[in-house]
Amino acid sequence: MEDTLQDEAWKDSFDKLLEPRPQLRLLNIIKTNVRASFNLDSSVENSNHSILENDKKAGSEQHILDGCDVLKKFGTSCNSISTPFGKRLGTDLFHCGISPITGMKLDGFGGYTEKPWILNRNTDRVEDFVELHIKKRVCFEVESKNTIETIRNSKKKSDELGIRSSLVLQPGKWRKSLNSWRRTQVVEPTLNRSDNSRLLTARASRQVSPSKGRKSVFLNDCNNIITDYESQVLKHCDQRKPLRFEVVYAPSKMMNTKKIGEGAYGEVFKYTMKRKKRDTRNCDVVLKVIPIEGSTEVNGELQKTFEQILPEILISKKMCSLRLGKNNTTHGYANIYKVSLVKGKYPEHLIKLWESYDEEKESENDHPRIFADDQLFIVLELKFSGEDMSSFKFVNAEQSYYVLQQIMLALAVGEEECQFEHRDLHWGNILIEPTIKKEISYKFHTKDLKVFSKGVKVTIIDYTLSRITIDEFCNFNDLSSDEELFAASGDYQYDIYRLMRDELKNNWASFAPKTNVLWLSYVTAKLIDGVYYKSANTKLHKLYIEKLRTFQSTILSFESATHCAKQVFDLN
Numbered sequence: 001m002e003d004t005l006q007d008e009a010w011k012d013s014f015d016k017l018l019e020p021r022p023q024l025r026l027l028n029i030i031k032t033n034v035r036a037s038f039n040l041d042s043s044v045e046n047s048n049h050s051i052l053e054n055d056k057k058a059g060s061e062q063h064i065l066d067g068c069d070v071l072k073k074f075g076t077s078c079n080s081i082s083t084p085f086g087k088r089l090g091t092d093l094f095h096c097g098i099s100p101i102t103g104m105k106l107d108g109f110g111g112y113t114e115k116p117w118i119l120n121r122n123t124d125r126v127e128d129f130v131e132l133h134i135k136k137r138v139c140f141e142v143e144s145k146n147t148i149e150t151i152r153n154s155k156k157k158s159d160e161l162g163i164r165s166s167l168v169l170q171p172g173k174w175r176k177s178l179n180s181w182r183r184t185q186v187v188e189p190t191l192n193r194s195d196n197s198r199l200l201t202a203r204a205s206r207q208v209s210p211s212k213g214r215k216s217v218f219l220n221d222c223n224n225i226i227t228d229y230e231s232q233v234l235k236h237c238d239q240r241k242p243l244r245f246e247v248v249y250a251p252s253k254m255m256n257t258k259k260i261g262e263g264a265y266g267e268v269f270k271y272t273m274k275r276k277k278r279d280t281r282n283c284d285v286v287l288k289v290i291p292i293e294g295s296t297e298v299n300g301e302l303q304k305t306f307e308q309i310l311p312e313i314l315i316s317k318k319m320c321s322l323r324l325g326k327n328n329t330t331h332g333y334a335n336i337y338k339v340s341l342v343k344g345k346y347p348e349h350l351i352k353l354w355e356s357y358d359e360e361k362e363s364e365n366d367h368p369r370i371f372a373d374d375q376l377f378i379v380l381e382l383k384f385s386g387e388d389m390s391s392f393k394f395v396n397a398e399q400s401y402y403v404l405q406q407i408m409l410a411l412a413v414g415e416e417e418c419q420f421e422h423r424d425l426h427w428g429n430i431l432i433e434p435t436i437k438k439e440i441s442y443k444f445h446t447k448d449l450k451v452f453s454k455g456v457k458v459t460i461i462d463y464t465l466s467r468i469t470i471d472e473f474c475n476f477n478d479l480s481s482d483e484e485l486f487a488a489s490g491d492y493q494y495d496i497y498r499l500m501r502d503e504l505k506n507n508w509a510s511f512a513p514k515t516n517v518l519w520l521s522y523v524t525a526k527l528i529d530g531v532y533y534k535s536a537n538t539k540l541h542k543l544y545i546e547k548l549r550t551f552q553s554t555i556l557s558f559e560s561a562t563h564c565a566k567q568v569f570d571l572n
């Protein structure tokens, strides 16, 4: 207790006005001089509870029920795993693949053969969800055909029965799906009944002011509070002022440029860096372009501020620096070459590439021409690290077994070096690239460890939800009021968010490395029954699928990735 603070020491005068919170210093995360900040982005950190509460107080029933309501209806607490137990609810409540935890069927595990159903609230008829929409599947989905029959037979509206359609998201990247879902909540004409119109208004107003929920809590030592975030960002960019976007990323400096992806916050391009003479090696670089500080909403979100982008830069740099650690090292996190602050017109050649991507894949993001000529952008330059796990074609389960070991060790090193929890390690955030190296090297508790590569190397990306301690500075994303993410279903992934919430007792500041174990369980499930294998009919494949299954049956007994790695690599 000597190196901890007095109970009230971390509060400022504003904090004292707020309702009492658990004492963070008792949660094993706050030492003297530690400052906690939860100013990272969260999709639903912007939830406006007061509006919803007022809405309820005003006596309006919540007719757009969420997943919790379904569970309450069936007598299950929303704090526990949301996937209901099959026996109690019938086998078919969520038409999905097997959840390793409940033995329930979860979507995304058994292939995508079955067409989803939707309830047309105009006609109260259940219809097949047309192919066109499957591509961007964000919908109200009725839980079961039994339920559908019940609704049909009783000729009652679903919400009169207390049965609701749940929020079903696609496996993987959820933020954009959730944003679209919120938008459909507002414009969905069939929901426009008077008794839920106030709720719709509440959701609508939440959506247009998404950054209001951001906050930072400083625990002590106000002298350390960063106030000039712009200077801090410039410092990390090694710049004194913003550079001109068109000049820094002129087409003459880039080869084979292509847009390869998009996030809720920005565009992702890939190019081959032009090397100096004599240097024959080509280097594939990824540009993550994030607009900041502008007043224009982008992709349905307010732009990040300097204050909000700073943690993303700090965490990316910290995770990258783990390749140079003294006692623990890994190359398992994105290799960041450079961060730049640029200003001005979006380069024309990048706009053209944006349009080609849009034609081919139909972008969900806003056209870059929406930006004013004085728009600021942060550009993260990262090493290109391959394809994400959802689209990667594994040779066999032997290869994926060692991929799992790479992920486990990378997480263990993160835990040891900076109390890192990824908290969003779905298969879209695991990149896989070919390598000619036979083994991937780590240092763990000063010991050199090697894992067979089996021809591939893993990189973990996207630290938006991650929790980390850097130089006595604890950074995390407060998801405590993220109702919709916790109400989502459609994949074991969405159970993991609820399981994390239980593990953390909804205190997202605390360090609970068990969350990494939960994601390892999810990854194992995907490797057993989710990813694509080229040679699934070999003995070797079957042998390693068995090994994965054995691992899956014990994984949840570990306390952390560190604990797990010590066991697997016999380090005790």
Ligand SMILES: Nc1ncnc2c1ncn2[C@@H]1O[C@H](COP(=O)(O)OP(=O)(O)OP(=O)(O)O)[C@@H](O)[C@H]1O
Pocket: 173, 174, 175, 176, 260, 261, 262, 263, 264, 265, 266, 268, 286, 288, 334, 382, 383, 384, 385, 386, 387, 388, 428, 429, 431, 461, 462, 464
């Ligand atoms: N280093 C990299 N190498 C290869 N592809 C990458 C790399 N970094 C990002 N990508 C691609 O770009 C996509 C978006 O990147 P990222 O997840 O970092 O963006 P984001 O804006 O944080 O997304 P989100 O919507 O989840 O918040 C990834 O899914 C991946 O396909």
